[in-house]
Amino acid sequence: MRILVIGGSVFLGRAIVEESLRRGYEVTTFNRGRSGEDAPGVTAVRGDREVDADLAALAEGREWDAVVDVCGFTPRVVAASARALSGHAATYAYISSISAISAWPAEQVDESSPLWECSPDAGPEDGDYSILKAGCERAVERYFEGNALILQPGLILGPWENVGRLPSWLRRIARGGRVVAPGDPGLPMQLIDARDIATFTLDQAVKGTGDRFVLTGPAGNTTFGQWLADCVDVTGSDAELVWVEDGFLSAHEVEPWTELPLWMPVGPEEAGTWGVVTAKAEAAGLRCRPVSETVRDTWDWLKDRDHAALEERLPSWRRHGLAPDKEARILGDWDAR
Template sequence: MRILVLGGSVFLGRAVVEEALRQGHDVTTFNRGRSGEDLPGVTAVRGDREVPEDLAALAAGGEWDAVVDLCGFTPKVVAASARALSGRAATYAYVSSISAVSTWPAERVDESAPLWECSPDAGPEDGDYGVLKAGCERAVERYFDGEALNLQPGLILGPWENVGRLPSWLRRVSRGGRVLAPGDPDRPMQLIDARDIAAFTVDLAAKGTGGRFLLTGPAGNTTFGRWLADMIEVTGADTELVWVEDRFLLDRDVEPWTELPLWVPSAPDSEGTWNVSVAKAEAAGLRCRPVAETVRDTWDWYKDRDHDALARRLPSWGRHGIAPDKEAEILAAWDAR
């Protein structure tokens, strides 16, 4: 199969390219060459999808069985790609987000849940991340003449993560000592490895499958306590987890998701965060590896790298993890309560 990957050098995109090459497919990548290096074995085409001449040259230069779009964030930009590549491929797989679903995370959702209202021709000023992702899905469905495959991942982890959630926890756990652990250690989570999304995406694209799929791990495939314990095991650190109640942390202005990544305080408007139906994707072939394997492989990738250099190259990393002084102050206040 001939696959065109828009993006393809960073995290999930890298995983998609690796999987496609592993399966023996002919892979072309189209990107600016700024975010990362293309993997050996691909045909790399340089260009900017927001430049009409670059997009036209790409479309004129080949035909593919499937397009996988990993770097579309604005509907009008995705619409331009869908129009340009219509007739040049049979399937357009767009990687959206569960954030495109308007009732998530307040409710348990499946593929029947509504998307945010957003025009397929909207610009970046017309909504936030989730709203615009919904518009991007509509752009593929409207402007691509072929199978439209919209994939809505949940929380993605794994080697080469460019967001910094799991790496920030691994960095903190590996330092050892008393570690601030948020909320309830038995709180169930629902995590998925980028490599499992990649395998599912390539398989469905090869089959010419269309439709919409929510993609995350099975509900309760780990807990916050087990997830942190996996990190202690792989790092071999002398670490003590100190579990601090949600309310205590919120009262001290600790930011969920960022200062303590993946911490979601219990609240009526977050009951569906870790309770997403993946029955449709599982029926179509989604298989997820154990979360402990994701933790181990991410540590193996991360542990010998220049962490400061990664942080400089990936600005989002600086937004994840609690400052040592603040962590120490909260632990002292918790001890003295």
């Protein structure tokens, strides 16, 4: 099996590369060489997907069984890749996002739920992340002459995470002491490991599947309380989780999703966040490891690394987590309420 991964040096792309190599596939990566190092064993082709000449040079004289596009964020850029690689691969697997579904997170969604309106030729000025992802899906379906495999992941965790959600919690909890824990510890969640997405993606690519799948963990595969307790357990810290009510956090202007990663005040606009229907993907073979295993493996990857260097290379890491003085102020006000 010959696989081309557009991206492939960090997080989900790296998980796909490593799983491909583990299976003995021939792997080519195409990236600029800026976000991270390619895994040993790949054929690394340097180039910028926004440069037509680079795409033409990538495709010239090469063929693959499947392309996996993990870093397409602008429809017209993805369209250019789909056109350039048509005839050079049988399947184009595009990693989209559950955010491309217009009803999420307000409603329960599945593969039949409508997407945001967005042209397959749209540019970065034509919408936000969610809207543009929907346009990227349409670009693959319109311009790739072969099997269009559209994958819409939910909240992804795991080793090599470049977003910073789980690393932020692990780093904070590892420091110990009293930790602001948000909302209801019994809140059921749906989390998925990047490596499980990689396995499913490659399994479908081998079959030559042209279809779309929502990919996230089964409903209630952990709770907010359990996954933070897993963080305490794997770090071995003396952290004390102090559960603070949603309204209190909102009154203290805590930014949902970032200052306390994966937290948002529970309300009608978020009612479907953790209620995604995964039956179709499960019937097609999706299997998800326990969230506790993901937490453990991410800490094993993270604990001995140079965190300052990671923050320098991955700016989104710096956006996640409460500032120590703000956390102390919230805890003091919570105690005094």
